[in-house]
């Protein structure tokens with residue numbers, strides 16, 4: 636039977652397949668905009684905090700944690716019976732100034748242990764999964780020379796997963812990265828997963844961030860990644876999905892936040908609205924991706940969009956500041972885009 640359009644939602648259409656999540660801004664966690672809030676509750680059943688759980692916000696000083704917003708985030712998820720994902724415990728980016736000054740291995744080890752233990756214990760049984768380590772790999776699959784690797788060597792990776800498991804033995808623990816569907820980085824990621832397991836660490840899943848383009852990456856690479864990660868014994872989550880429709884300086888892929896380029900008209904072709912021909916391309920791209928996700932739904936735990944609507948997307952400011960991008964399923968006025976319909980139509984009779 637054909638459902639009323641207003642009764643249809645992403646989370647209900649995909650309820651037997653995987654969680655459908657979104658990243659929330661601080662304002663969304665605080666329910667500041669009633670229209671956005673009702674859209675979030677209607678469409679999504681999993682949440683990630685886009686920024687407020689990162690170390691610089693939650694742990695601004697050595698002896699001071701600030702849980703005011705993270706408490707609200709957890710309460711929001713509980714109140715709405717949503718799957719709650721914690722992002723992120725150990726990441727070289729968005730570190731508080733005091734963390735950036737740590738040079739000594741003993742001090743760094745103490746910081747990582749205290750940070751993970753304090754936060755994971757506090758939300759034990761309330762957070763459903765954690766990004767324990769974020770973006771520790773280079774594009775060629777080797778380990779990134781981050782402040783953690785430089786001070787501690789690669790042992791910090793296994794230790795981080797062990798400390799997280801000790802603080803909450805039941806919570807799912809993920810390693811999360813961008814471009815880790817690309818062959819070399821994927822191979823490095825699988826080697827890392829095996830190393831953590833072999834050393835007695837608990838790792839339950841891999842997060843493929845999925846900051847993608849209209850034509851990149853190829854579906855074949857995404858499919859190989861789902862199969863290979865799953866064969867390595869971990870769940871696969873797509874954790875930060877968005878699809879940029881804008882031209883790319885230097886054919887840049889991924890999400891290194893340090894890359895920025897000057898704004899110019901050629902690089903910002905749709906400042907007012909997205910032409911229908913590109914809406915259609917975006918809809919087709921989303922449909923082919925979700926079709927693949929459905930084919931492998933037994934291996935996929937969650938698909939989370941990096942933001943609720945186009946107006947809030949980080950891609951309006953990266954890799955060039957001040958552009959207008961259209962990467963999500965809802966436009967800046969919270970209206971369904973063609974891409975929304977194409978994702979829904981895979982599950983519901985044509986509207």
Ligand code: 9MR
Nearest residue numbers: 685686728729769813844875890892949
């Ligand atoms: O979307 C986030 C943006 O608001 C922040 O300014 C940025 C700062 O580093 O982080 C963005 O989120 C990133 C996520 O935490 C990790 N993967 C890449 C995401 C996009 O940069």
